[in-house]
Amino acid sequence: MSEAMRIAVLGVSGRMGQMLVQAIGESERCMLCGATERAGHDWVGRDLGEAMGIAPRGVTVSDDPLEVFAGAEAVIDFTAPKATVAHAELAAQARAIHVIGTTGMEAEDLAKLEPAARHAVIVRAGNMSLGVNLLTLLTRRIAAALDPDYDIEVVEMHHRHKVDAPSGTALMLAEAAAEGRGVKLADVSDRGRDGQTGARRRGDIGMVALRGGDVTGEHDVIFAADGERIILRHVATDRMIFARGAVKAALWGRGRQPGQYDMIDVLGLRD
Numbered sequence: 001m002s003e004a005m006r007i008a009v010l011g012v013s014g015r016m017g018q019m020l021v022q023a024i025g026e027s028e029r030c031m032l033c034g035a036t037e038r039a040g041h042d043w044v045g046r047d048l049g050e051a052m053g054i055a056p057r058g059v060t061v062s063d064d065p066l067e068v069f070a071g072a073e074a075v076i077d078f079t080a081p082k083a084t085v086a087h088a089e090l091a092a093q094a095r096a097i098h099v100i101g102t103t104g105m106e107a108e109d110l111a112k113l114e115p116a117a118r119h120a121v122i123v124r125a126g127n128m129s130l131g132v133n134l135l136t137l138l139t140r141r142i143a144a145a146l147d148p149d150y151d152i153e154v155v156e157m158h159h160r161h162k163v164d165a166p167s168g169t170a171l172m173l174a175e176a177a178a179e180g181r182g183v184k185l186a187d188v189s190d191r192g193r194d195g196q197t198g199a200r201r202r203g204d205i206g207m208v209a210l211r212g213g214d215v216t217g218e219h220d221v222i223f224a225a226d227g228e229r230i231i232l233r234h235v236a237t238d239r240m241i242f243a244r245g246a247v248k249a250a251l252w253g254r255g256r257q258p259g260q261y262d263m264i265d266v267l268g269l270r271d
């Protein structure tokens with residue numbers, strides 16, 4: 001059996017950071033070797049397990065990503081866009097596999113991942129669950145089969161703490177719908193309806209974001225025509241689906257050529 005993969009978790013105190021610690025602990029194929037938080041965070045310098053209120057883990061939370069990357073084969077990053085861009089540069093220097101779950105990245109942030117991917121394996125997805133990735137494939141197929149008399153709307157709901165909209169998943173689903181229709185999402189996307197909007201433009205793909213309570217993540221893709229609606233739905237009830245997907249991505253990255261990959265590659269679903 002090959003050696004257990006050494007994985008570090010970035011932004012470890014976050015909702016996803018803590019799930020990732022649990023998901024790494026579940027697998028015999030990997031071990032947690034490091035963890036980071038922002039400088040000044042009260043977990044920095046403490047044993048991770050003790051900070052989490054569980055048994056000591058023998059891993060000290062660091063605010064120095066460079067030191068953490070140097071000791072890791074893979075790093076898993078569910079933090080914030082600017083932090084992720086900086087992490088990508090460090091992952092490239094350390095030749096570490098960089099699994100990115102962070103959403104809300106703008107085009108300029110994504111462009112900065114390209115030079116890093118010349119040296120590191122980057123696996124990035126707005127949603128790391130099997131269910132959502134399958135849903136993107138279904139969305140693409142259905143959009144390809146229907147003409148623009150079927151209006152496409154992507155509706156998402158998340159917890160009150162989420163800071164970006166539309167969600168990374170909603171963007172993945174809208175991209176898949178646009179791809180199925182053979183159009184560019186940027187040309188047809190309608191994200192900000194408010195006031196006197198005028199009638200819906202034929203062929204547009206709408207996106208709507210709801211925020212409230214503790215909703216883990218819910219996404220509907222609606223194909224609405226005269227006389228009928230088709231609704232594809234994914235409901236996440238446990239963040240472990242994302243964390244397990246991210247660990248799977250890190251393990252998949254071992255021995256790959258540098259470049260940018262997504263969960264469709266990891267799950268072997270590319271056609």
Ligand SMILES: NC(=O)C1=CN([C@@H]2O[C@H](COP(=O)(O)OP(=O)(O)OC[C@H]3O[C@@H](n4cnc5c(N)ncnc54)[C@H](OP(=O)(O)O)[C@@H]3O)[C@@H](O)[C@H]2O)C=CC1
Nearest residue numbers: 011014015016037038078079083101102103126127128242
């Ligand atoms: N792809 C997927 O499957 C999923 C993606 N996500 C995405 O993951 C991201 C995180 O979500 P969530 O865990 O809910 O958010 P949280 O705010 O709970 O966690 C983010 C953590 O990252 C920390 N952080 C920010 N900047 C840095 C930095 N420079 N170095 C180290 N740590 C840093 C934050 O610290 P502080 O709070 O002090 O700023 C915080 O602890 C979001 O973009 C979310 O949309 C979430 C779930 C699934």
Ligand SMILES: O=C(O)C1=N[C@H](C(=O)O)C[C@H](O)C1
Nearest residue numbers: 103126127162167168169217
């Ligand atoms: O912030 C979240 O919580 C989630 N973010 C991802 C997204 O933006 O789609 C994935 C999941 O829906 C949870």
